[in-house]
Amino acid sequence: xxxxxxxxxxxxxxxxxxxxxxxxxxxxxxxxxxxxxxxxxxxxxxxxxxxxxxxxxxxxxxxxxxxxxxxxxxxxxxxxxxxxxxxxxxxxxxxxxxxxxxxxxxxxxxxxxxxxxxxxxxxxxxxxxxxxxxxxxxxxxxxxxxxxxxxxxxxxxxxxxxxxxxxxxxxxxxxxxxxxxxxxxxxxxxxxxxxxxxxxxxxxxxxxxxxxxxxxxxxxxxxxxxxxxxxxxxxxxxxxxxxxxxxxxxxxxxxxxxxxxxxxxxxxxxxxxxxxxxxxxxxxxxxxxx
Amino acid sequence: xxxxxxxxxxxxxxxxxxxxxxxxxxxxxxxxxxxxxxxxxxxxxxxxxxxxxxxxxxxxxxxxxxxxxxxxxxxxxxxxxxxxxxxxxxxxxxxxxxxxxxxxxxxxxxxxxxxxxxxxxxxxxxxxxxxxxxxxxxxxxxxxxxxxxxxxxxxxxxxxxxxxxxxxxxxxxxxxxxxxxxxxxxxxxxxxxxxxxxxxxxxxxxxxxxxxxxxxxxxxxxxxxxxxxxxxxxxxxxxxxxxxxxxxxxxxxxxxxxxxxxxxxxxxxxxxxxxxxxxxxxxxxxxxxxxxxxxxxxxxxxxxxxxxxxxxxxxxxxxxxxxxxxxxxxxxxxxxxxxxxxxxxxxxx
Numbered sequence: 001x002x003x004x005x006x007x008x009x010x011x012x013x014x015x016x017x018x019x020x021x022x023x024x025x026x027x028x029x030x031x032x033x034x035x036x037x038x039x040x041x042x043x044x045x046x047x048x049x050x051x052x053x054x055x056x057x058x059x060x061x062x063x064x065x066x067x068x069x070x071x072x073x074x075x076x077x078x079x080x081x082x083x084x085x086x087x088x089x090x091x092x093x094x095x096x097x098x099x100x101x102x103x104x105x106x107x108x109x110x111x112x113x114x115x116x117x118x119x120x121x122x123x124x125x126x127x128x129x130x131x132x133x134x135x136x137x138x139x140x141x142x143x144x145x146x147x148x149x150x151x152x153x154x155x156x157x158x159x160x161x162x163x164x165x166x167x168x169x170x171x172x173x174x175x176x177x178x179x180x181x182x183x184x185x186x187x188x189x190x191x192x193x194x195x196x197x198x199x200x201x202x203x204x205x206x207x208x209x210x211x212x213x214x215x216x217x218x219x220x221x222x223x224x225x226x227x228x229x230x231x232x233x234x235x236x237x238x239x240x241x242x243x244x245x246x247x248x249x250x251x252x253x254x255x256x257x258x259x260x261x262x263x264x265x266x267x268x269x270x271x272x273x274x275x276x277x278x279x280x281x282x283x284x285x286x287x288x289x290x
Numbered sequence: 291x292x293x294x295x296x297x298x299x300x301x302x303x304x305x306x307x308x309x310x311x312x313x314x315x316x317x318x319x320x321x322x323x324x325x326x327x328x329x330x331x332x333x334x335x336x337x338x339x340x341x342x343x344x345x346x347x348x349x350x351x352x353x354x355x356x357x358x359x360x361x362x363x364x365x366x367x368x369x370x371x372x373x374x375x376x377x378x379x380x381x382x383x384x385x386x387x388x389x390x391x392x393x394x395x396x397x398x399x400x401x402x403x404x405x406x407x408x409x410x411x412x413x414x415x416x417x418x419x420x421x422x423x424x425x426x427x428x429x430x431x432x433x434x435x436x437x438x439x440x441x442x443x444x445x446x447x448x449x450x451x452x453x454x455x456x457x458x459x460x461x462x463x464x465x466x467x468x469x470x471x472x473x474x475x476x477x478x479x480x481x482x483x484x485x486x487x488x489x490x491x492x493x494x495x496x497x498x499x500x501x502x503x504x505x506x507x508x509x510x511x512x513x514x515x516x517x518x519x520x521x522x523x524x525x526x527x528x529x530x531x532x533x534x535x536x537x538x539x540x541x542x543x544x545x546x547x548x549x550x551x552x553x554x555x556x557x558x559x560x561x562x563x564x565x566x567x568x569x570x571x572x573x574x575x576x577x578x579x580x581x582x583x584x585x586x587x588x589x590x591x592x593x594x595x596x597x598x599x600x601x602x603x604x605x606x607x608x609x610x611x612x613x614x615x616x617x618x619x620x621x622x623x624x625x626x627x628x629x630x631x632x633x634x635x636x637x638x639x
Contacts, residue, residue: 044625046624046625047382047385047386047622047624048622048627064632066632066635066636066639067635069639070635070639073639127508131512131514132512132513132514133512133513133514151453153514154499154500232459236456236499236500236501236502237459237500237501237502237638238498238499238500238501238638240635240638240639244638245635248461248631248634248635249631251354251356251357252354252356252460252461252462252631253461253627253628253630253631254356254627255627255628255631258628
């Protein structure tokens with residue numbers, strides 16, 4: 001069999017082509033996931049080493065009111081982040097799709113340019129703007145709008161602002177793609193039939209661009225559950241999300257099994273979101289092509 | 291065009307290979323691999339050691355004791371020779387059989403270390419470790435905005451400091467301070483005490499504006515917070531910048547102490563060079579150079595004698611030794627870490 005021409009001509013090149021990808025997926029994605037799954041059923045001993053002794057306790061601990069509270073907080077932050085992203089990204093994508101190619105490129109550059117700077121530095125600069133003695137407060141006091149500085153940093157609002165700021169392009173790109181692909185003759189037809197802007201928007205544009213909003217929502221919502229550094233920097237550690245708890249289990253708390261159980265829970269939530277997305281007609285390809 | 295691209299690629303490959311070999315090239319008297327905290331040893335000190343001994347120093351850095359432990363356990367022995375674990379981590383590493391017994395007392399220049407820092411509980415008799423730098427977590431107080439005299443952790447609970455206190459993002463330091471304010475130990479594992487600590491930690495919450503370990507002085511200096519629980523080196527820098535505003539307070543209950551120590555890993559390939567390096571660091575004039583760059587508390591009393599009055603008379607950098615006698619080290623609390631973590635999770639929600 002190994003000497004047959006068909007094997008040499010077809011199977012060998014095929015293996016040569018796919019094995020690097022397969023090796024990549026197995027070694028760097030599947031193996032760590034399996035490891036996380038296994039240790040989530042383990043315990044730790046007094047000197048904090050992982051012991052392979054089957055237990056469901058790590059999963060039972062997920063239902064501790066404190067942990068559930070953190071999951072709730074994470075979900076609130078992620079949902080609000082997604083909503084704000086949609087509200088900003090949709091008009092942005094709409095304008096971008098209907099403008100001249102030159103302006104389109106310009107808008108794309110302005111959207112992507114900040115990404116060439118490290119996100120931690122960009123988040124730190126918000127502190128300079130929003131701080132108690134930051135520029136925004138100074139300005140508002142200067143023009144006499146307020147008497148005392150407003151507390152803007154280290155609040156839930158600041159966390160959401162940081163999340164939106166970090167994740168906005170992931171919403172703009174898929175939304176822009178669908179609006180750009182929209183068949184203009186449909187809009188023209190609607191206008192010919194006497195519909196105004198809002199009627200056309202409600203009945204034609206929005207329904208046809210919903211897949212883009214869905215795809216963007218998935219790509220904003222899921223990272224928003226886990227971006228613990230945003231909550232650290234903008235929330236000052238006051239508004240912790242589930243990512244903070246997970247990261248602590250793998251570091252100071254020496255509790256890898258519990259951290260693994262928390263991660264598995266997060267993966268399950270993610271899978272549910274993706275399932276809802278595909279159920280509602282979304283295509284997995286569209287999550288990857290933007 | 292293709293050719294140009296190809297030759298660029300080849301050139302890049304050659305350069306990278308060359309620089310790799312340049313990095314790992316050892317000096318004429320071999321090499322030593324140092325694994326140390328970021329921003330903890332000046333380059334000039336490393337250069338001087340290389341010049342004097344002909345031993346090449348390869349340095350890698352970490353930013354927490356837990357990172358250090360994970361990296362040491364996760365890599366082959368012999369990658370690192372010298373590490374700089376803190377007190378409790380020395381103990382954990384000894385228990386896990388990761389450190390080489392170098393009998394530090396017998397090293398040249400060990401006598402320069404102040405006895406207040408040697409022979410402590412984490413390494414009795416200093417069989418494995420040599421104090422490198424030390425410090426305490428204390429309170430920075432903005433005296434222009436805080437009218438009363440702060441002397442104790444218990445004052446942090448006062449409702450008039452609502453949303454204006456900052457603490458380290460370090461669960462042991464903060465829960466320990468609350469334990470101290472109730473009269474317990476930093477390392478209590480008593481459940482009844484932990485219940486009370488839990489309630490007190492949650493009661494402190496409305497006063498906490500920020501938890502930050504990376505650069506706690508920033509919020510203090512720009513007026514975001516008026517009392518800050520942070521490392522003394524950060525307070526020393528804050529005082530330097532705003533001497534008329536910031537002062538240091540060592541709470542009367544006793545402070546969280548740390549001593550970072552030089553130690554050699556088991557299986558180190560360059561044991562003798564590592565010992566030479568440690569002896570070199572212990573020299574007063576070398577240790578003085580390190581303190582000039584990084585204002586931690588220097589346990590090397592011969593080096594302190596050489597330092598200027600601005601260091602010696604500043605309690606935030608040269609922490610008084612009675613603070614060190616009264617304070618407590620963090621110890622491993624075994625499975626109670628889960629309880630501490632839960633208290634902290636509730637606190638940060």
